Amino acid sequence: MELTEISPNGFEQCLIDSATTHTILRHRDYFSHMTLVDANVNTISGVAKLIEGSGIACVILSKGTKLIIKDVLYSSKSRRNLLSFKDMRLNGFHIETMSENQKEYLCLTTNRSGNKYISEKMPAYSSGLYYTYISPIEINVVSKINDHNSFILWHDRLGHPGSTMMHKIIQNSLGHSLNNVKIPQSSDFSCTACSLGKLIIRPSLYKIGVESPAFLETIQGDICGPIAPPCGPFRYFMVLIDASTRWSHVSLLSTRNFAFANLLAQIIRLRSQFPDFSIKKIRLDNAGEFTSQSFNDYCMSIGIDVEHPVPHVHTQNGLAESLIKRLQLIARPLLMKSRLPSSAWGYAIMHAANLIRLRPTAYHKFSPLQLISGKEPNISHIKIFGCSVYVPIAPPYRTKMGPQRRLGIYVGFKSPSIINYLEPMTGDLFTARFDDCHFDETVFPALGGDNKEMDPRTEDITWNATGLSFLDSRTNACEQEIQKIIHLQSVANQLPDAFTDSKKVTKSHIPAMNTPSRIEIPAEISERTLANESMIRKKRGRPLGSRDLKPRKLKKQDVVCDAKEVQPSQEGNEHYDNIGIEDNINNKDTSKEDPITFEEVNIPDTDRNVDNFEISINYVSNGMQWNRKDIDVNDIFSYAIATDIMNEHDDNEPKSIDECRRRNDWPKWNEAIQVELKSLEKRNVFGPIVHTPKGVKPVGFKWVFVRKRNEKNEIVRYKARLVAQGFSQMPGINYDETYSPVVDATTLRFLIGMSVFERLQMRLMDVVTAYLYGSLDTNIYMRIPGGFKIPDAYSSKSRDLFSIKLQKSLYGLKQSGRMWYNRLSEYLIKEGYKNDPISPCVFIQRSESGFAIIAVYVDDLNIIGTSNEIENTAKYLMKEFEMKDLGRTKFCLGIQIEHLRNGIFIHQSNYTEKLLKRFYMEKAHPLNLTSTLSRCVKINFNTNTYT
Template sequence: MMRKIIGNSISHHLITDKFPKSSDFVCTACATGKLILRPSYLKIRAEPLKFLERIQGDICGPIVPRFGPFRYFMVLIDASTRWSHVCLLSTRNHVFAKLMSQIIRLKANYPEHRIQSIRMDNAAEFTSHAFDDYCMALGIQVQHSVSYVHTQNGLAESLIKRIKLIARPLLMNCKLPSSCWGHAVLHAADLVQLRPTAYHETSRMQLVRGNPPSIFHLHKFGYAVYIPISQPQHTAMGPHRKVGIYVGFKSPSIIKYLEPLTGDLFTARFADSIFDEEHFLALGGEFKYQKECQEIDWDAQGIPASDPRPTEAEFQVQKIIHLQRLANNLPDTFTNYKGVTKSFIPAQNAPEIVEVPNKTTQLPLTKKRGRSMATQRETIANKQRKTVNANQPLVGTHQIDTICQADRDSLQPSSVVHNAETRNSEDHRHIVSGHHNESIRVDEIAINYSETRESFDRRATIVDTNFSEQIAECLQVDPEPRSIKECQKRSDWNKWKDAIDAELASLYKRDVFSAVMPTPRGIFPVGYKWVFVRKRNENNEVLMDVVTAYLYESLDSDIYMKVPDGIDIPNQKSPTGFCIISVYVDDLNIIGNTQDINEARHHLKTEFEMKDLGQTKFYLGLQLEHLPSGILVHQSAYTQKILEKFNMDKSYSSKTPMVARSLDVEKDPFRPKEDGEDVLGPDFPYLSVIGALMYHANSMRPDIAFSVNLLARYSAAPTNRHWTGVKNVFRYINGTRDLGLFFKKNQDSTLIGYTNAGYLSDPHNARSQTGFVFLQGGTAISWKSSKQTLVATSTNHSEIIALYEASHECVWLHRMVNHILTSCCIGSLESPTIIYEDNAACIVQMETGYIKSNITKHIAPKLFYPHELQQHGDINILQTKSCDNLADLFTKSLPYSTFFKCVEGIDI
C-alpha cells in the first residue's frame, strides 16, 4: 500500500524503485491481521476420473419442521459423472448404516467399477473408527476435508444447494404443508439426475446407464392424480378411482402419491393414472390449506437433542452385515424369516404417513420464552387428541401397547413405559373406518444381542429370560470369583485362602487324595475346576457351610487328577534337571547340563556298547562352534565342497545372491525359455547344482532361499540366463561361506513369526510368492519361500494365502516347542505366537472373519483358518511396516541395503 501511495504522490525523497516489494519480506502484522480467501490452484489431471473412483458426501440439517421421523438428508455424488443419491435420515447416528447399505448396493449394481475413495467433511458421524475399518477392509480410502473449508467438498455442498433451490419452489407452488419437504427433496434429486451438467452435454443418468433417459412420466409436483381402486375394494356401481396428490416417482412406470385425508404414502402404475394438472390438493380433505405455510429452516439451531443412543445405529450396522451374509448364502429367499426384526431405521426413503394439519391456521414458527419446541408440539398433540372420537381407536392401541416414532427418538433402554394414554400420536395416526380397511400397523421393539446376534419377537415371547438374566448379572455388586487367580487379586483373599486350606485339609484327612506323584505311562489324568460360592440368606448375609462336600464311598480303582492351580507341588523337578537325547540311526546327541549328561552317558554305557566322541562339533552336515556367548551353527565345509565341485571356489564374490529383477516381463532375466532359445546341454550340471543349493538353503542358509526357489522352476528347460543366475548365487556364498545361525545364551523362548507375499512374483504363470520365517530367541528356526499353487486375484488375496500357509507352520512349531519346554519342566508358551504382517486389509479381515463381498467372496473359507486360531488365542496377528518385515527376504530380490537389514534381522 505504501508503495502505491509514494508512486502517486509528489515531492517525496523515497524513490519507488528502491522501496522494498511485498514479495521481498514477510510482514508479521499483515500476515496475522489480513485474510483473503483465495481460490485453490487448478489441478490438471493426466486422465479424467473413472466412474465411482471418488464419491463425495455431506449432510443437510437439522431441518424444522421435521418430515415424519426425518430431520436430515444426506447426499452422495460421484466426482466423474456427477451421479448422485439422496437419502433421508432421522438422526446422524444412522449415517454409517446408510453409507454401508449404499456401498453394498453400488457394488452389486456396478461390479466392474470399484469405489476407490470417499470424501467427507470432519463431522463426527464421518470420522468413526468402525466406518474407517469397514472401508479399509474393502480397500476404500476415506478422505476428510480441512476443517471449516467447505470448498474442498464443493461437489456435495453445491448439490445440497441445488436441491434446496429446486425443492423450495416445488413446495411453494403447491398446497402441501412445509412438513412435506422430504417428498420435495427426493423429487428434486430425481430431477437433478435428468439434467445435463456443466461438464457433460448429457445427463447424469445417461452417463451411468448409457442410454438417454425418458421423461414422459414427469408431471407437476403436488397436482391431483386419479388412482385406480384395487379390485377387492371397489364395487360394481361405486367409483373405480380415487384422488391422490402426486409427489414424485420411483421409476418411469411407478408413481408416488399421498392420500389426501390421512397423508399415507402409496404407489401406483403410471399407465393406470390420470393427472389433473389444473388443481392442487391439500391434506385434510375439503379443508383448504392456507397459503401462508410454515417456513422451512434448513439448518435449525437450538433444537432439543432427540437422537437415539449410538448403540442403536451399531445394531443396524450389525444387521446389515448379517443380512448381507445371509443374502450371499441364500440369494433367492430368506429361510429364517423369524430372525429378521423390524429396524429402527425406516426401510424406505420416506415416512409411511405425513402429519395432516388441523383446521386452524398454521402460523409461522415462533419461539416463546420459557417454552421449548418439544413442549409446544406436545401441547398441540394433546389438543388434537381430545378431538378424536373415542369409538375410533388409534393404531397402536389395538391389542398391543406400542411406542410411537416420536417417543422412540428419545427412548432409553431403562425407561420404556407402556401407557397408550400418554403416548404422542402426532407422528402416527390412522383413521379406521369402513372405507379404509387396512392392516393394523404394529411397532415392535426388539432386543438384539451384539455377541450372539439373536433377536426375539415381542409378539411371540412374553418374558425374555436371557435379557433378565443378563440384567440380574449386571446388578451383582460383588460377583463371585471364577478362578484361583481372581481370588488372589481380591481384598478378601485371606478369607478365601482359609476356606481353601480347610477344604484341602478335610480331603487329605479322609484320604481322598494321595501325595503328588508322576502320572504312570498310558494314564490320562482328569481335569479339575475350582468352585467359589458364598452361601447367603434372604437378607444377603453370608451363612456357614459344611466344610467338606458330600463324597462317594471308597473306589476300587485309582483315579489320577491334574494338580489344581494354587497348590504347591512338593519336590518339583528343577528347571535345569533335564536331558534330551536325539537319535539318528546309530548316532546320538545328548543335550542338557553337565551333570545330567554324565548320568545319561553312564546309564547308556551300562546297557549298550557305545563310543564317546566328546562334545558335538559336526552332526548331519552341520558344524557347531561352542562360544562363551552362544552356539554358532554353520556349513562352511559343505559350502567349500560344492564350490570346489562346480569350479566356483575362485570366483569373485557378490553382495547379493540375485540381481534386481525388472518390472517389464519381457526384460526379466529369469523368464521361461523363449522360442528359438537354446536349452543347456549335458555339459551344464544344472539339476545337480540346484539340488546342492536347495539342501544348503533349507538347512542353514535362508538368505538364498528365494533365489534357489526361483531358479529351480526352470530345471526342465534351463537356458544361459538361468545358468548366469546360478553362478551369481555361487559368487554370493563364496564371499559369505562362513555365515551361519547364531543362537545366543539366556534368550527369551518367545516364538515370533513374519509373513509376506510377493504378488505376481511369477508374472508368466500369474502366481505369487509365499514367504515366512519364525524366530526364537531372535534367531531363525524355520523358514519357507515357495510359489503359491493358487492364482491370487489381488495383493490382499496373496497375503491371505501366505498367512494361511504360515499359520500351519506356526501351529506345529508352537506344539513342538511347548512339548519340549513342558517335558523338561522349564516352562511353557502361554502367550499366543505373534505373527507380523504388513498388509492392513489382510489383518482386518482376519480379525473380523470371513467377509463375503465382491472382493473376497471368491476366496475359499479354509484360507481364513488364521482367524480361528486368533479367536482361540493361539496366534496374534499384528501389523508391521513393509521396511521392517523380515519375510521380504523370501518373496523378492532386494537391494543390498534392504537385503543386509533382513539378513541381520534373522541373526545370520
C-alpha cells in the first residue's frame, strides 16, 4: 500500500509508530551527534541490514514543537521516517487520540498550571496510521540558544546556584526548558541577590578526595542557633547529613532541649525506610544537648557508634558545618529576592533544604535524591520563593459569582503535588495542590498587604545570637523525651500488628519536617500572632482506647500493662541487663516473655504551644504470625497512651505573667496586659492604697490570659484580665445577691428563627470591660497586684499590711455579673426598652420606624430588628459604654451563624472538628443519617407580638 501526501516546504513526512522501539530518520541533517555503525533491524518481513548509524537528533514538528531525541537510528535506505511514541513521551508530552469532524487525530498535550494544552494535532490515514511533518533544526541553533530570561528564571527558582551547578542540574533532571539554552559563566551575568547574600572564602589548599563510605554508614549532625529574629516559635535548626550520598535532613527547633529527641526519631525513621542499610556511626557536636545516657545506651544496643569531635576542631564535623553554610547561602538570596521579613528564615531554610537534595554534589554526578531513589528528579513544580500564587478558595467559603481563588505567597513545597503558601494579611501557613494553583513569578507580595514597605534595617539575620542563650536554659526535658520514645518503641515492639510480616515492617508517625504555622507580622499591620495547632495523627476511624463489644482473646502471648511498675531510669536499662548486644540484635524474641510496663513522663510547660515532640513507634517482627481478629489490646495501656499524648500536645494558655515571659509570643501578651491596666485606670476601678482594716481579709487577685478566636477558629487577638479571687468572699459580709440573667440557647434559636421569618437584621456588639461599669454595693478590699507602687511613706513596710479598695466591680467578684446587668438594665429601661420577667435578658423597643430586640449574654449584645432601629440602638449604647461593633452575627454561644439568601444556617462544625481532633477521630467515616430531633420549635408570629 502506497501512502502519499503533499509535504509543506522544508518539511518531509514522518509516520508515528507505537510499535517501534527507536526513532528512525533518513537524513543526516537531523543529527547533532552521530556515530557511524552498521546494525540490523527486525521488521515484519525479517532481519534487514538497514542501520548505518545512531546518535542524538533534533527535529521540529509542523506546529513548531521541538523534540530532542536520544538513541536515534540513521538509515538512508529507509523509505520513510518513523517517530516513536516513547521518544515523544520522554520529551514531556502526553499522547491522546481525539475525533473531530469524523476524522481521527493523535494529539501531543502538555499540562501547564493545571490546564491542558494541545501542542500538535496529527491526522491519520484511512488505514489508521498517524503521520506528521518534520524538518531539521540547525545544530548551532540547538546548542547555542542564548535565552538569558529562561536562565535567570530557573536560576531564581532553584535557589541561585552557580553556573557549574546549573549545568549538573540540567543534565540530571526533568521538567525544565533549559536543554537548548546556553548556560552563561558566572562572569557573564550578574545577580543582585547572589552578590549580597553569598560570600565564599576560597581554600588555599586543594581538598584530598577520600573514598566515601556506604549509604547511612556515617551520619553527621549539628545545630545552628539561636537565630534572631525567631521564626514563629523556632530559634534553631538541626541538620543531619549522610557522608556517602550527601542526603540531608533539616528540622526546626524551638529549644535545644528537644534536639536529641528529634535526632532519635529521625534515626528510627531511617532504619524503617531503609532496612537494607545499617547505621554504623553518628558524629555529633560536643554541645550539651548532644549528651544523653539513654540515647547512648539505645545506640549501643543496636550497634551504632556515637562519636564526638575534638573540642573546637570543627573540621572533624565538616559535612554538617558545610551543610549549614550552604543552607545559609541559599536562604539569604531567597529572602532578599522576596519581600518577606527576616523572620521568615525558617521557610527559606526548609525550602533550601529541599533544593539541596535536588543539586548534585562535588563528589557525585547525581543529586542525593537521585542516588537514593534511582530516578531523575522532576523539577517542574519548583517556583521562585516568595512569588505570588493564586490558590483555590475552599468550596464552603466561595460563592458562584464571587472570586474562586485568593492571593498567597509561595514559600516552598511539601511534595511535587503540594505547595506551602502564606496568607498575606495574616501570615498563616496553608497548603494547596500544585495543579490547582496559578503562579506569577514576577510579583512578590509583602506580608501585611501591598502597602507594606520593608525596612532594610530590619532585614539582618543573626545566625548565632549568643546573647539569647539565656532564653533556652538546659532542662531534663531532653532526657525525658528520649526515655519516652525508647519506652514507646520497646512497648510497640511487643504489640502485635496486622501488617507485620516475616522480615520487618515499621510504622512511623514522625513528621519529615516541621514549619511554623504562622509568621509574625509587625504590630502596625496586624494584631494576630502565631498559632500552631498541628497534631500528630493517629489511626483512622478508631480512637485510642476503644475496643469491641465482644472482647477478643490473645492467642500467642499475654500483654500486661502496669503504669506504676518501674521508674524511667529502670526502664531504659532493664531491656538490656542480662543479654549481650549481639543477642539483642539477632534474637528478636528475647523480650517476648517480659511484661510491658508504662511510665508517664511529665513534660515541662516550656513551649507547649509548639508541636515539636516527635514520637515514633517501631513495630519489629518477632518471628510470629498475628491475626488482628484474635487480639485485644489492654485498656490501661491504650488509655495511658492517649492521655499522655493529649496532655503533651494541648495548646494551653499561660497561667501567670512569668509563664508569659518565657513564651515566644510574650510581646503580644505584654501588649494585652498594658491594655488591661489602662482600662482599669480609665474606669477608676481602684481607690487609694490604705492599711487593711482590722477584721477584714482582702481578696486575692489573678491574671487570666485568653486568645480570642473567630468563627474559623483563628486567633484574632490576645486578651489579659486582672480578676479578683472571689472564692474568698463571705456571703452576707461582702456580697448578697449574685443572680445575673443571660440569654439561653432556646431563646436565641427563637430569635434567629424570627429574624428569618420577619427578614430582620442581626448585629453583634461587644462591651469593652463590661464588668468595670458596675458600682459595688459593699466595701471590698483586694491585695495589691504586682506592678502597683506603694507610696513612699509605706515603702519600708511589708506589702501584706496594705490593700487597695475597689470602687467598681471587678471580674471574679461574686456580684460583678449582677452589678453589670443592673447598670445595663437601668440604662436601657430609661430609654424606653421593656423586658419580660420570664426572659429578663431580652429587651424590646418599638417605634414608628420599626423595632429592635437586644439579647444580652454577659458583655455580648445581639441586636435584632429593622436596620434603622439597629443603628439607633447602637448609637445609643455607644453614648454610655465603650463598644466594639462586630458586624453581622456570625458566632455566638459556640454556634456558627451563616447568613444565606434564603435563610440562616446554624452549625457547630468548628467545635465538632476540634472535638474529633482531640480524640484523633478526624479521619473517621461520617454517617449519612441525620440525627432524630426530639422536639421542634414552632413559631407563630402576629402583629401584636411587639406592642
